Amino acid sequence: KNQVEQSPQSLIILEGKNCTLQCNYTVSPFSNLRWYKQDTGRGPVSLTIMTFSENTKSNGRYTATLDADTKQSSLHITASQLSDSASYICVVSAAGTYKYIFGTGTRLKVLA
Amino acid sequence: DAGVTQSPTHLIKTRGQQVTLRCSPISGHKSVSWYQQVLGQGPQFIFQYYEKEERGRGNFPDRFSARQFPNYSSELNVNALLLGDSALYLCASSLDVTTHTGELFFGEGSRLTVL
Numbered sequence: 001k002n003q004v005e006q007s008p009q010s011l012i013i014l015e016g017k018n019c020t021l022q023c024n025y026t027v028s029p030f031s032n033l034r035w036y037k038q039d040t041g042r043g044p045v046s047l048t049i050m051t052f053s054e055n056t057k058s059n060g061r062y063t064a065t066l067d068a069d070t071k072q073s074s075l076h077i078t079a080s081q082l083s084d085s086a087s088y089i090c091v092v093s094a095a096g097t098y099k100y101i102f103g104t105g106t107r108l109k110v111l112a
Numbered sequence: 113d114a115g116v117t118q119s120p121t122h123l124i125k126t127r128g129q130q131v132t133l134r135c136s137p138i139s140g141h142k143s144v145s146w147y148q149q150v151l152g153q154g155p156q157f158i159f160q161y162y163e164k165e166e167r168g169r170g171n172f173p174d175r176f177s178a179r180q181f182p183n184y185s186s187e188l189n190v191n192a193l194l195l196g197d198s199a200l201y202l203c204a205s206s207l208d209v210t211t212h213t214g215e216l217f218f219g220e221g222s223r224l225t226v227l
Contacts, residue, residue, distance in 0.1 A: 043202055043218035089154055098168040102154035
């Protein structure tokens with residue numbers, strides 16, 4: 001069964017600190033993996049998209065990694081800001097399909 | 113350029129009623145998909161439409177239906193509303209129907225509360 005699992009469920013950090021969010025998936029055959037940021041009550045906004053051949057991609061203070069062999073991805077946030085407080089959702093799609101499989105997200109809270 | 117627009121942003125219905133949610137994709141995008149996001153969960157796939165044809169359906173009952181118009185806008189209809197239908201309904205648009213590397217853009221959602 002195609003699944004995407006994220007950890008931790010929630011995380012609280014102080015402003016300026018770094019953090020790493022995890023995503024494990026069992027989607028096959030793999031096409032691509034995306035990380036989205038979703039503010040409360042808003043639509044998700046894309047941070048990164050990685051295909052099989054990519055193992056790291058950055059978007060400002062956000063850096064995503066992908067290990068297609070172990071089917072794991074991580075999202076590293078550097079020098080966190082209060083505006084980083086949101087849910088971060090990992091999304092994986094299978095090759096040749098129309099479906100995106102969403103994780104349940106990690107809720108990040110950045111405190112001043 | 114306008115992003116994905118959804119309406120209404122919020123609405124309240126009672127059990128048994130029917131609701132219609134609307135979505136306008138980004139200009140030039142021909143694919144629209146709908147997702148249900150219950151509080152604290154990730155979005156769940158409901159439908160995908162491309163070129164006015166249904167290309168995919170998630171595990172939702174027949175009370176859920178959708179369509180896509182010639183201008184690529186879309187409507188999601190839910191009949192005989194249940195309390196469990198309370199959720200944020202997200203619309204996403206993309207250039208085409210495949211999921212290889214195409215960007216998926218989300219609207220801000222329609223928050224449905226069923227009393």
